[in-house]
Amino acid sequence: MAKRKPAQQYPWWITSWDKFLFLFILGVFLVFSPGQNIYTIPEALRIPFLRQLPFVLPSPAPYPVNRTGIFPGTEITAAGVVIIDVDSGVFLYTRNSDILLSPASTTKILTALVALDHYQLDDVVTVKTVVNDGQIMGLVPGERMTVENLLYGILIKSGNDAAYALADHFPGGVSKFVEAMNTKAKDLHLTKSTFTNPVGYDDPNHKMTPIDLARLARVALDNKTIAKMVAIPEITISDVTHTYFHPLKNINQLLGKIPGVGGIKTGWTEEAGENLVTLVERNGHRVIIVLLQSKDRFGETAKLIDWVFANYVWETYQVTQ
Numbered sequence: 001m002a003k004r005k006p007a008q009q010y011p012w013w014i015t016s017w018d019k020f021l022f023l024f025i026l027g028v029f030l031v032f033s034p035g036q037n038i039y040t041i042p043e044a045l046r047i048p049f050l051r052q053l054p055f056v057l058p059s060p061a062p063y064p065v066n067r068t069g070i071f072p073g074t075e076i077t078a079a080g081v082v083i084i085d086v087d088s089g090v091f092l093y094t095r096n097s098d099i100l101l102s103p104a105s106t107t108k109i110l111t112a113l114v115a116l117d118h119y120q121l122d123d124v125v126t127v128k129t130v131v132n133d134g135q136i137m138g139l140v141p142g143e144r145m146t147v148e149n150l151l152y153g154i155l156i157k158s159g160n161d162a163a164y165a166l167a168d169h170f171p172g173g174v175s176k177f178v179e180a181m182n183t184k185a186k187d188l189h190l191t192k193s194t195f196t197n198p199v200g201y202d203d204p205n206h207k208m209t210p211i212d213l214a215r216l217a218r219v220a221l222d223n224k225t226i227a228k229m230v231a232i233p234e235i236t237i238s239d240v241t242h243t244y245f246h247p248l249k250n251i252n253q254l255l256g257k258i259p260g261v262g263g264i265k266t267g268w269t270e271e272a273g274e275n276l277v278t279l280v281e282r283n284g285h286r287v288i289i290v291l292l293q294s295k296d297r298f299g300e301t302a303k304l305i306d307w308v309f310a311n312y313v314w315e316t317y318q319v320t321q
Contacts, residue, residue, distance in 0.1 A: 061087040062285070062314035070311050076300050079273075079293035080210035083304060085314075086218060086279075086286035092308060100192060100207035101292045104267030104275050105135065107200035107208075108154045108163055109220045114180050115166045116225060121148040123169075124240055131164040134199070134269075137246050139165060148225075149237040149246075155229040157248040158266060160199040167198040174198065185212075188219055202271040214290045217264055217277045221288075230263025230279075231255070253298045254278060258305060264288075266297070280305050285314055 064085045071093060072081070081095040091097075127143045137159030139145070145153075145165065153162030167177035174197075181195045190212040196203045208216075220226045233256050234249040254261045260280045267275035274297035278289045289304050291297050 060317055061085075062316045063088055064090050064092055064285070064312045064314050066092070066311050067313050068311045070307070072304060072307060075303065076291075077295040078291040078297075078300060080290070081292075081304075082210040082214040082288075082290040083308065084214050084218065084288050086221070086288055089218075092287065092312060093304075094211070097211040098192065098209050100209055102200075102202050102206065102269060102272035103193075103208040103213060103292070104200040104202075104269045104272035105158045105160075106213055106265045106267040106275050106277050107195065107198070107206070108158060109213075109216055109226075109265050109277070110181050110184060110195065111163050111166065111198045112151055112155055112226055112229075113216075113220055113223065114177065114184050115147060115151065116223060117184065118170065118180070119147040119166075121146065121151075121225065123147045125150060125165055125169045127161075127165050128168050129164070131161045131199075134160045134201075135251075136161040137248060139246075140244060143244055144240045145237075146240060149239075151225070152229055152232075152235060152237050152248055153246065155226065155263075155265070156232055156235060156250045157246075158251055159248075163199045185216075188216065190216060200267055200269070200272075202269050208292075210290050210292050213277060213292070214288055217279070217288050217290065221264065221279060221286075227263070230265060252276070252278075254301060258302060261305075276301055278305075280308075282309055283314075 079096055080099055080101050081093060082097050083092040084090070085092060124144050124146055127139045127141055127145065130139055130141050135158045137153040137157045139161045147166065150162045150166050153159040164174065167174040170177035170180065177198060178195060181198065185193050185195065193208040193212040194205055196206040200206070232250065234247070236245055236247045238245045251266045252263065255263070258280070260282045262279045262281060264279050265277045273293040274295065276291045276294070276297035278301050280287050280289065287308055289301055291300060294300050
């Protein structure tokens with residue numbers, strides 16, 4: 001029997017055309033296809049690729065720029081000052097922004113926010129113990145008042161009695177309301193501020209930093225109820241039976257005096273000195289000015305308003321695709 005002639009041995013790339021074709025096609029694909037990193041694409045091709053997005057990118061808020069290089073000096077006596085552009089979040093000026101100071105009745109901005117978190121405006125509060133210390137709106141024991149009208153009392157008249165009535169109505173009473181205030185402060189990233197009462201009485205553990213107060217004001221102004229109330233010069237409210245009437249006049253002397261001023265809260269104690277948080281809007285630009293421990297809160301705020309709009313311009317930057 002004749003022996004079988006052994007098969008001729010060829011290289012794999014000759015005997016395996018299917019493998020050869022597969023590897024060839026794979027190599028072409030890898031060479032000419034774009035990588036995962038856009039920066040491997042040549043510059044000439046990269047920019048058109050990035051700009052062809054299926055949606056329009058939002059343009060940033062106009063950016064405030066100081067064109068003169070002039071800043072406030074010793075004519076401003078306040079120990080703590082923060083001036084912030086509301087829409088862009090840019091700080092226009094700060095002085096001792098992180099020091100702890102007594103906020104006095106600017107505390108009631110937080111009191112109002114906590115009340116709005118837990119109550120409805122038409123909820124009815126029965127006044128229990130009446131607080132008569134400091135600024136009050138004149139509540140009487142047993143008076144039944146809506147949450148909305150009590151908020152007018154604390155944000156316009158800065159009534160300590162109204163603030164305590166809201167806090168006393170909270171489940172667990174005033175102490176639990178104050179706990180809710182501190183929890184809210186943490187939620188808002190007011191990192192250094194702590195509170196012991198709902199009105200702003202002086203206390204070693206009741207302190208705020210100017211920058212925290214500016215952040216708080218910025219959040220509060222996003223609430224339509226608060227934004228409306230703090231801009232009202234005066235109003236008369238009543239209890240639910242229309243037995244007791246309370247005329248409320250805003251303590252903020254800049255309301256109606258300086259164009260564009262829309263609130264937001266005053267504060268004063270002997271320890272705190274004169275405090276003022278102000279919103280001013282001109283030419284579509286909203287600015288918050290915080291003064292703590294000032295010797296002339298209204299006069300100095302007026303000077304700072306003039307300084308802002310005399311030295312800053314707002315530049316618009318467009319995002320292109």
